[in-house]
Amino acid sequence: MSEVVESRWLYIRISIERFIYNYIYMPLKIIWHVKLGFVGLCIITFYILMAAIGPLVVPYPKPYIYPRYLPPSLEHPFGTDHRGADIFGMIVWGAKDTLIIGFYTGTISMLIGLFVGLIAGYKGGVADRILDGAINIFLNIPATPIVIIIASIMRSGHPAVVALLLTITAWAGFARAVRALTISIKAEAFIEVAKSLGLPDWFIMLREVLPNMASYLANAYRGTIASAIAQSQGIYFLGLVPFYGLNWGIISNMAWYVGAQSSIRTVHFLLAPMIMITLLQIGFALLSYAIDAIFNPRLREEME
Known part of the structure; x- marks a missing residue:
């Protein structure tokens, strides 16, 4: 025993x-x-830690505590805003909602796209025609107007709501690519061998088909997160959905509304969230080098 x-x-x-x-x-x-990929991973890790741990160590930015429009300094790395609130604190406290939208949209879109694309590509026939038709319909729906209209009707700019609304169209791109990859992989000899062994379809899809598109899925997931963050922050910046909580798009809107862009003394209020969003997008772009390297079998063999 x-x-x-x-x-x-x-x-x-x-x-x-x-x-x-x-x-x-x-x-x-x-x-x-892979130096560029490593830099990208460090940037993304920094942002995630800022969103997760930052609010525990950085006090909530209360207004009317400091003088208005203090320039950047060691005490206030991004200066203060028109109300005397610390902009660095606003950036830290706004990171969570900013990232949530991206990760929610990317995760939900990938799961839906995987399910639809695998079924359509592997099953074929009537199922493929129906699902492919649905994919084409959602691919041609303009995402931004949908988010604006539905969010306005619901009177909610909650990050989870905005993420779900962005998912309405984002999943279709995943599904289209997964369907095409599944059709290609299904024609390989090892799939025929798996079928001849009597393995169930769900097992073949998960064990044989899915791993062969891992590189695409990782890069598409990265790209969808980055796109959702940029799109959502643009919508908040333009004031097209009701504001909820604090994120970098809302901070940008506040800065523009009070005319921070019109003076060199106040422009740091607008630049702070814009710089943070730009660096985040650069981080996601550089991360693609790391993803490509991880799924490169020749490089993996050399490292081993």
Whole structure:
């Protein structure tokens, strides 16, 4: 009995070690040698930590505490706004809602797109025609007007609501690409072998088809998050949806509304959120180098 228990624990330990090596150690080792990708990963990690931990260490930016429009300094890295509130605190407290929209949109869009694309591409026939028609319809729906109209009707600019509204059209791009990749992979010999062994369709799709499109999925997920953040912050900046909480688009709108762009003494109020959004987009762009390297089998063999 003890030998059986020891064997099970040995199997579990080996499985954990293999998982850590293949999915944590090797990707980080590869990224370390891809400098642009490493910089991108550092930028994204910094933003995530700022959103998760920042509010625990940076006080909420209360107005009328400091003089108005103080320039950037060590005490106030981004200066103060028209109400005397610390802009750095606003940036930190606004990071969470800014990132939530991107990650919600990317995750939900990928899950829906995966489900629809895999079913359409693998099953074919009537299912493919129906789902492909739905994909084409949603691909041609303009996303921004939909978000503006529905958010205005609902009278909600909550980040989760905006993310769900962006998902209405974002999933279709995922689904179209996944469908095409699935059709291509389905024609490979190893899929026929899996079918001949009597393996269920769901197992073949998850075990054989899905891993062969991992590189595309990772890059598409990254791109969708970046696009959703840029699009949502633009909508908030223009004041096209009701404001909720604090994010960088709302901060930009406040700065523009009080005319921060009209004077060199006040322009730092507008530049702070714009710089943060720009650096975040650069981080996502550089991250694509890391993703490409991780899924490059030749590079992985060299690293091993």
